Amino acid sequence: MHLFSPLTFLLGVLALISYKVLSSIREKRRQSAEAARRGCGPCPILPKQDLLGITQFRESIRATRAERGPKYVVEKMDAMGKNIHTVQVRVLDYDLNVTRDPENARACFSSQSNDFDIGVHRTQSWKPLLGVGIFTSQGEAWKHSRALVRPQFTTQQISDLDLAERHTRDLTNKIVAGADGWTETMQLQPLFYNFALDTVTEFLYGYSVHAQNPNARAALPTVRGMDEPNLLELGVNFDQGKRWIEERGAFYKWYWLISSKDFDHRCREIHKLVDWFVQCRLQGGDKQKDPELADGKKKFILLNELAKETQNPLELRNESLSLLFAGRDTAGALLGWVFYFLARNERVFNKLRTLVLEQFGSSPTSEITFAQLKACTYITHVINEVFRVAAVIPLNERVAVRDTTLPRGGGPDGSQPIFIPKGRQVLIATYAMQHRADIWGDDVEDFVPERWEGRKVGFEFIPFGAGPRSCLGQQFSHTETSYVIVRFCQRFDRIENMEEPGPIRLCHAIENRSGSGVQVRLHEAAR
Template sequence: MTFNMRLLSPFSFLLGLVVLVAYKVFSSIREKRRQHAEAARRGCSPCPVLPRKDLFGITQFRESIRATRADRGPKYVAEKLDSMSKDIHTIQVRVLDYDLNVTRDPENVRACFSSQSNDFDIGVHRTQSWKPLLGVGIFTSQGEAWKHSRALVRPQFAKEQVSDLDLAERHTRDLTNKIRAGSDGWTETMDLQPLFYNFALDTVTEFLFGYSVHAQNPDARAALPTVRGFDEPNLLELGVNFDKGKRWIEERGAFYKWYWLISSKDFDYRCREIHKLVDWFVYCRLQGGAKNTDPTLPDGRKKFILLHELAKDTQDPLELRNESLSLLFAGRDTVGALLGWVFYFLARHPHVYSKLRSIVLDQFGSSPTSEISFQQLKACSYITHVINETFRVAAVIPLNERVAVRDTTLPRGGGPDGSRPIFIPKGRQVLIATYAMQHRADIWGEDVEEFRPERWEEGRKVGFEFIPFGAGTRSCLGQQFSHTETDYIIVRFCQRFDRIENMDPGPIRLCHAIENRSGSGVQVRLHEAEDKS
């Protein structure tokens, strides 16, 4: 009897494997037939399918990973769409064992974010990919859990909180103090990008926790308050931990349903170190209880600390960590990347910088210590044009995604001319190719690849073809905060420096790890103005 069982075991395993494969094949055929019938019932037509180089699309999947690692991921997506036709804006792609759609059509974007937003949400695989770092919060939750997060966080971004410029001024001084000119007025060649990320980290940690980590100027760092049961977190590696942690979740996200294959002890370490920092501030707040009041500013106003406001609505330490960490994550990366790209393009277009500086001096004066009001910043339209054009060309968030929560449609992409609706079955991922959409010549003109802020002076009314902060109910709550910090830095730089010179002759490199930053940094020389007073 034992002998027969030994003989049967391999056979049973093989038989079971054959049955499983047969079941999967049968189920796939049945589901495709159902989808075809449902598409016909809804009056949909198929959209173009990206040709595969092998049975499962593994070659193209590897190509996309290589392109991202070579700092050209967003361009790769645009090139794949163009390879079908410059007139084709929505395609279907087979990757491993699943299908997805990629679109750069504003009408389809409108459907995903607004007009049919109830049919779409972020995907469970994105949630699982990001959760080890960010937990369950406003960027990773769905449905009712997301509504709860949004309701908790949204009131804290009132205009009067994000328009307070004292925060920007303090950390702008720390930034500009790092820039030293020689006797000829010129600085040495320097990379501004790390300075901008440090600035963003310093401002957002003070906004969130009431305590700046002073990445820019560690000597200004005050002693952390004592928290029982906690080792003091390592502030020196915070930026590095964020960057390496984001790299891991970007790779996990690229593998979609196979995200769990991408894991490492390094990723676990980065997550632990970041959590340690945020938990420190959360428990410091909870330990203080009602006595832990917001400090008073010199003019008598209470200093706004977002974590303290959140703690009035929840005392759950994990919820406080997840929500504040999500905002820390977004606030640092969006502002840091945007500032880097602004000066990347200004260095390559000195005539734009000259015009911008002339306008700034006219509206704000030449002194880098002059008073600036929020209303003045918002009234300077050319700064807004420069920022918009930066967002358009570089696409700080070059790719977004939604997943169908039920069988639904997208309004365009099907039929011979792409004007027919297409069927999107439940569970299908839709990638919104923001970078590719913002580089469509039929929308933006034949000079689409040119950095030209003046295009925004031409009465352009934009819709869903330009969504730098997303759109609809999930649009970024911190967009006003990001704009204000960026506006302020631009004004102070223009007041202090009359010229900016590009020192990087290489082509643009799009380093995409959630946000998109320059892969070569922002290599420039700056000339100190003589007319500042």
């Protein structure tokens, strides 16, 4: 005799479906009553093309793969109305909200930050690569990570420009001009990612991987019980691993469906390298502490500072790997976009170069100070405009940790608060927010650094996030980017775009880089 007949199975399935439907109805009624109690208005709902929003989900994935994902968000919201800046979206079996409203961004990141945190699904999507650290932890665990890492990003540490000078020199040495002063058509983007990787590995571990110039790479120190890691594919492993966690994140609660042996391999190789540095520090003891530079100054190594606070090898790996991940990708993408736009805006490049020569001199070996970089406001305006137009981080997210509200988006004119139930994901569309003509003007799609003159910005411009979870490395990234800009302007007097005409390609895999790279030729200034 069968214990479960087909009829019994069918009745069980029907009972489960009925329970889910009734639970959903009860929850919707509860949410409606709570929204009314809090004085919330209804949020516009993105029209569905099918029952579960599967078509919409597929469209967003296709847009990302076609390198236009951030634009897709703008188009979908604009199609509902130019004055609609917060919407509710049904995806598979859950709802989320998307907002390009600065006041809602303020609530998520700052004024109501106790009501929001990163989501558990993001944590689980990223954990295989980054472990539990400052980018993936929540609550008290995150506070612990922040307390470990934050003291290392003092002005004193990020204002030491010897590091930037050495690796900028390796970068510019890769650019060779012919007899007529012009370089061949070249792709700058890989050089910028190598620069960022070389810089951040030395800052974190005291050892540059010299992706730009492998011949300059020192022999790796011996670590007992470990095979030597593979440095040659570090950049590729980062790129591929990052694409996997981006795809996993796009599936949200269904992230576990996206996995592969390739992803596992990328994670293992990256962990092997970072574990090497960690064990080198732990096994070396006092010999690895505070090495001196040629001028007698102490060399800052972030891992050494972390090791003064914890000797847990997994904690040291996770925290330093998070910073390696962010430092390489964000800075590399930012530099690429800077020169992408300079090559397409001759007026801006000429004005920038004139100011650089006035303030720093024309010699690419002249001394540059941190104070000089801070004082050159037009460099800051150029960088800000790059962040605005290209949005290196085009999307951020928070999840409600309790029933709460967002201050705007509800009612007929969007001026009422909207109800956000516990567990609801909110996507803060920074690219879309930075492309609102009502905030930035009718020339919102144009690259105009002058728009930043005298401008005081709030939550309409948050390229590094905001509030307690804002990026700790933003000043470090800004400093090294400014340094490279100065050295390029000193050495080259012209830059020409060599890419075929076409729409901008937004290659979005956590950070947003130029999908077509940075194809240019440069003219060396006469000496």
